Amino acid sequence: DAKTTQPNSMESNEEEPVHLPCNHSTISGTDYIHWYRQLPSQGPEYVIHGLTSNVNNRMASLAIAEDRKSSTLILHRATLRDAAVYYCILRGYNAGNMLTFGGGTRLMVKP
Amino acid sequence: KAGVTQTPRYLIKTRGQQVTLSCSPISGHRSVSWYQQTPGQGLQFLFEYFSETQRNKGNFPGRFSGRQFSNSRSEMNVSTLELGDSALYLCASSQELAGADTQYFGPGTRLTVL
Numbered sequence: 001d002a003k004t005t006q007p008n009s010m011e012s013n014e015e016e017p018v019h020l021p022c023n024h025s026t027i028s029g030t031d032y033i034h035w036y037r038q039l040p041s042q043g044p045e046y047v048i049h050g051l052t053s054n055v056n057n058r059m060a061s062l063a064i065a066e067d068r069k070s071s072t073l074i075l076h077r078a079t080l081r082d083a084a085v086y087y088c089i090l091r092g093y094n095a096g097n098m099l100t101f102g103g104g105t106r107l108m109v110k111p
Numbered sequence: 112k113a114g115v116t117q118t119p120r121y122l123i124k125t126r127g128q129q130v131t132l133s134c135s136p137i138s139g140h141r142s143v144s145w146y147q148q149t150p151g152q153g154l155q156f157l158f159e160y161f162s163e164t165q166r167n168k169g170n171f172p173g174r175f176s177g178r179q180f181s182n183s184r185s186e187m188n189v190s191t192l193e194l195g196d197s198a199l200y201l202c203a204s205s206q207e208l209a210g211a212d213t214q215y216f217g218p219g220t221r222l223t224v225l
Binding site for chain 2: 043044049087097103
């Protein structure tokens with residue numbers, strides 16, 4: 001699986017937007033970009049995924065660079081509940097359901 | 112729909128014992144994956160089952176095994192427990208095998224080996 005690189009930690013103020021970056025320079029043409037997050041004492045939960053175009057859902061937006069070598073998860077208004085570890089993961093189209101987790105980014109939200 | 116359930120939630124065992132963990136996927140989901148999470152190694156893939164067949168296996172010793180039943184419920188077994196097996200064991204389910212498919216995680220089973 002292609003690797004992803006994320007900052008170890010980021011800080012944000014409550015109710016401000018947060019941009020979480022992810023580099024994936026060796027991404028292949030059929031790799032999907034997935035984001036999951038893990039709240040304290042919980043299992044990971046799905047946030048969003050995309051292939052080429054930017055994506056929006058009720059939780060977040062995903063901005064994918066034109067060359068697909070990087071992406072950014074955008075939380076439009078951070079809340080204290082968004083404090084979690086965010087994982088950026090690449091999944092091949094026919095790769096099954098194995099998720100390769102890196103270290104992720106620990107997001108801290110200050111009130 | 113009910114989410115992914117895992118039993119038991121907490122377990123304490125001693126070295127050398129064996130343990131069986133259970134996972135019930137979301138209704139209609141045919142794929143179940145297992146992960147181990149430790150502070151040192153993070154989240155690591157153990158194995159994946161789809162329609163009762165193991166599709167993928169991570170880099171773990173043969174002491175770790177699993178199976179899936181016809182109703183998609185899955186169990187994983189760890190034999191001859193070692194102290195290093197202390198971890199949070201997570202199960203995830205999804206409908207299919209495609210790379211775009213969302214995985215839904217359970218709350219995990221916290222295993223402590225003494």
